[in-house]
Structure formats: C-alpha cells, structure tokens
Amino acid sequence: MNISHHLDDATLLAFAAGTVGEAHGILVASHLAMCPTCRNALRKAEGLGGGILESQAGQAVSDVCRAATLASLDAVIAPKETYKPKSDLPLALARIMGDVNLADIHWHKRAPGVSVFDVPLSKGSKTKLKLVKLGKGRTMPEHGHGGEELTLILKGSYHDKMGRFSPGDVADLDAEIEHQPIVDSDEDCICVIAFETRAIYKTILAKLVQPFVGI
C-alpha cells in the first residue's frame, strides 16, 4: 500500500493523549493499522505523554494501595490473545463491524451513485462514523461544518485540490479548507468519514437545501 496522505500531528497528539472521540479513534486506528509511518509518529507523540508523566510531581500513594498491589501479583492472569480480523476492513473497523467484508455491507442509497452506511457506535457518542460509497465522477456530498473531520479511503480513489487520495490515504484537513473531492477511479470509491455530531446543527433549513446530505 502506497500511502501519501498521512495523519496531521495535531490528530496524532490527540490520539496519543486519548482525547479523540469514538468515531475519530476508530478511523485513526484504521489508518495506523495500514501506515507504518504514522505508527512511528504515534510512538513519538506517546513519548511526549511519557515525558509529561515522568515530569509529574508525585502524589504520595497510600501504604494500603502499595501493599494491595504487591499482594495481588501472584493472582495476575496472562494478557489477552491478539485479535486477527477475518475481513478485508482495516483492523479497528473490522472489530466494530463484526468482521463483515467490504462487499457485504448493507448500503443505503442516498442519491444516484451515492450510498452510505452508518457504523454503529456507543449510545451518546458525540461523533459519527459513516461509510460512503461513490460512483465514478461523483462528488462527495457537501456536509459542511466546523468540527473535526477525517476521511479514510478504503477502495477506489478521488482527487481534489489537495491531491489524489487512494486506499490507505487519510484526509485530515483543517475545517477552514474547502475542498470538493471527485471520484476518479473506474470502480466505486469507498471511504469512511468521522465527524462530530455537535457540528451537525445546520438547522432544518440546511437539511431542506441539501436533501441528500445524510452525512
């Protein structure tokens, strides 16, 4: 896999700190599973966390806690087995979608050449994760908002003014950047998009103006 669009440092820092929302976390982990460059960058960002932990002025730990920890060491069970996905989806997506293959997703048609699938997240999640399937020549439906948004390409490709995006590439763009991706592969382009629901206020009027948004 030849990945040319990577995660932004700010996103890697948020993932390392553990402050990304659920949808974004799944998308970031999916990209990381495909991208050694970003895995390397993540370790460095986690190094900042380690350095900050090391620099903490310690809070005295009670003798009870110390004794209880030392006493429980014998009863400790071995760590978990490793998870191997049985699907062509990237690891984190495969796990949450129950090992379904890309070809077996139950798409919901939103417009000619535009289908979506909502990835189920936990109740009360403030983020959303959608799979989007677009035919050749289609443009990504506009879903303008000011929140954090990430797009990961799983199949096919599109291009916009930021360049060409192929499988494994992630579009991690500041909200200020306006872009209009157009699918340029002969096969459908399938991507996964993570965004914040708080940003989907846009009012009923906006929904009427953009009836096929859905994303």
Add this chain to the structure above:
Amino acid sequence: MTETSVPNARGDQFVDFLTRVAASKDRAAFASLFDHFAPRVKSFMMRKGSNPEQAEDLVQETMIAVWSKAAMFSTEKGSVSTWIFTIARNLRIDKLRRERSQLYTDLEDFDAPDLSTGAEEALGRSQEDNQVSLALAQIPAEQRDLLILSFVEDVPQSEIALRLGIPLGTVKSRMRLGYQRLRKLLETMN
C-alpha cells in the same frame, strides 16, 4: 556528572528493572518501579479529574499490568515511562468508557517502529524523559498550555477551542508548532 547523564542512567535503570520483572518475576525490581511510577500515575490521574481513591485504583491496575505485561515491553517502542503512560491512558479510557482502549492495544501487535535512527528524533527514546519537562518550559506558553490541556487534563481539541474562544484550526496549529519546537529542543539537548 552532567545534568543530562542522570536521566539517561535512570531510564536505563527502569529498563533493567522491567527486564528483571519479565525474566524472573523479580518483586524487588517491581517494588522499585512501583515506588517511582505509582505516585506519578496517581497525580496524573488526579489532574485528569479522578478523586484520590479512583486514582489509587488506577495506580493499582496500571502497576499490575506492568507486572503482567513486562515481557511485552521493548526498548524499540520507547521508554519505560512512555510504556507506562500508554497503559495508564488505556486503563483510564476503559474506566470512562469514552472510547475503546482496544484501538490502542490492537496496534501493539504491529511491527516495532524504528525509533533508533537519527539523533533528530529524540522523542520516544529512553534517555530523554526528564528533558521533556525542561523542553516544555522553553516553548511559548500558549503552545505549552495546549499540550498540557490535552495530555494532562484530557481536554479534546474541539473543547479547547470552545474554552479559549479560538478556532479549532488555531488550536491545531498551535499544538503542531509546540510539538515541532519541542522536538527541535530535544534534538539539541541530546
């Protein structure tokens, strides 16, 4: 002894303790790790909003994981502090049920990244942990504060933007700048 050789020696000592825990379930080595890291993990958790009891529960869980996973540690993945930071982070995520810590633990099974090449990438290597705080003190406050809010107080970037009344893009660019500066500073220290 120069100032920088102290943390080096200490980082190596932690690796030695952890290796002994992994190889022979060395309780004395574990106790030394506990005495160094438990108070730090506790204060870390309290700054993230845990009360003292919750923080000590997380300390206990973190240190027990250090014991049981010691064999999975590799210096190629970074320093002992960084490794313990990731364990503590994942356990806290589990506790909050905010997202899935599996996202992180699944990735542990991938190839060990290459942190060894190039003096320019000090972050993540075992020697420089103590230097991170020195370097943090030298970057502009507006950048440092964002990194601290993120790593220490668990505030998501979009919430930082709301709190400070600045655009999300500004939060991100300040974090990027601060992080780049930090890495540059760490280079010159090594």
